[in-house]
Amino acid sequence: MSADGASLAVTRRPAEPAGAPRAERDRRARRRWALAFVLGWLAQVGVRVWLASGQTLPVATPDESGYLFAARVLTGGPDADMSYGTVYRAGYPLLLLPAAWAGDDPVTVYRGALVINALISAAMLPLAFLVLRRLRVAARPAYLFAHVTALLPGVLFYSLFVLTDAILPVLVVGWLLLAHAWLAAPRDPEGRGPSVRLALYGTGGSLLVGFAYASHSRGAILLVVHAVVLLAGALLRRRSWRATILAGAVAAAAALAGALLNRIVIIPNLYPAGDNDLGGNLAERLTTVDGWGWMLSLGTGQVWYQAVATGGVAAIGLAAAGYAVLRRDMPVPVRVLALAVLATVAGTALATSAALPVEYRVGNYVYGRYLACVTPVLFMAGVAVLLRAPRRRALPAAIASAAALTVLTACVVQWYAGDLLSEYTFTIYDFPETSFLTWDWDSFHLWHATLAGLAILAAATGAVLLPRHGPPVLAAVLTAVALAMTITAVDRIARPLVAEQTTETDLRGSVDLRTRDTIAVDWNVPWTMRLSHYYWAWWSEGTLFDSRWTPPPQDADMIVLAWPNGAPATDSWPGGAPSGWEIVDSRRTPEGNWVAWARD
Incomplete structure (x- = not known):
């Protein structure tokens, strides 16, 4: 070999192993995605802290006050007599303990609680991304619409107050992911116990629903649905009875611990003369014809509100869930969980309507907070349909179904409530989304809000049908509407209520x-x-x-x-x-x- 050849032989680098460049690209991609989620989560936290910066005292009373006083009692602080009111459970106040320990005055404690809300509520971003990916939405659109989901008023606006509504959407979405992982995991090997990963899925989902039950009565619906999902996993032979019993035992233990904490600590210290017996309302409504009329009509009003508040997208998701249950070619875990979502919607709407006393307010008949914990799931299902459904048949059918559902539910509300929608008390806090849609913060307009919601649905349809850049335009439309709703609600509802309550009650300048x-x-x-x-x-x-x-x-x-x-x-x-x-x-x-x- 010539000298030149020898030189080349000496300086030639060893060949890289096959697949090394791809592995390096994958590592870089994972780092970029990790950075995107960290920055995105911080941005979501920042938005929440910024919007909550004017909040200094509870205005969503008695709910906020009940949770704050419960946290105070859990730290060994003084009692507050809230007898004859609704029991505000101890689960959520446990999360507020750092704020109660660190703060030395009520405003500091309150603002600390809102920061805790922001940290938890912003977790909707990665959870929504995982849900959208499981709905087979591509990674980049999934990340984009995960941000949109985290900015929905039902997720964002209520995180600005000391309410369980700040964390319940995260709990529900987290539970759904774990329940799907538990059902969809490979079958247990014959004769062997559940794997560690499978046990973590089951116990994780059970702990979430147990905590939800310990935090709010709506958690009882989720607990029942979870139990049915576990039973379905065993009966359909997706999971062994051993794995099912393990997950069920964890759920029961978590729920029992929450119930005991409420019974031993919360009720004696905050409700010494008893509560308002919502269970009595529930029993009466379930056993009378008029009670069922009340429940079905008010529950329908809750569904209408979620359809309109999301511009019809949640209605598409609700229709898609029903379609998934009926399709036999769908994977078993998907059908079971679609049915679980529908059961959660129906159970929550009916149970909360049954327990609700007659308060002579419009919010009795149309209300958004109770179903807000499930709305992100329906919204993401609707987004997946808009992005992935075939354009010729499936997409028009889904949009028509959503529009029909919105109009039909509005008709039920009009039939049952009628003139009471204008005669009963309009409580501005009950209507952050529909007040924006009708641009009226003093009264409720059923059909104006319905038409505005359908107009947003039409705009979303037009955006997704664009030959290029459809998903980004759709995300921009939905983000603009969601942020506009929340920002105007803060400006027209939250800030005025804070100023009014402070002026009417703050006596710190008069007495130590x-x-x-x-x-x-x-x-x-x-x-x-x-x-x-x-x-x-x-x-x-x-x-x-x-x-x-x-x-x-x-x-x-x-x-x-x-x-x-x-x-x-x-x-x-x-x-x-x-x-x-x-x-x-x-x-x-x-x-x-x-x-x-x-x-x-």
């Missing part, structure tokens, strides 16, 4: 609340104000009395009494205040009037 170990509030003070007084007096035990029958308790350090119209503040104390008590603050407000008395 840290020195008051107990605060007694008159039952005749409007309940929203009673709870606000408990909130501002964060270090004080809150008790309740009725000044019509019971003298103000003089062992309290501060007493808040109802203030009759036309009377001087000094007359608010029945029979005159005893020596040593003085007025430290008083307010006349549209909600009601009150006078705060404290010891000299």
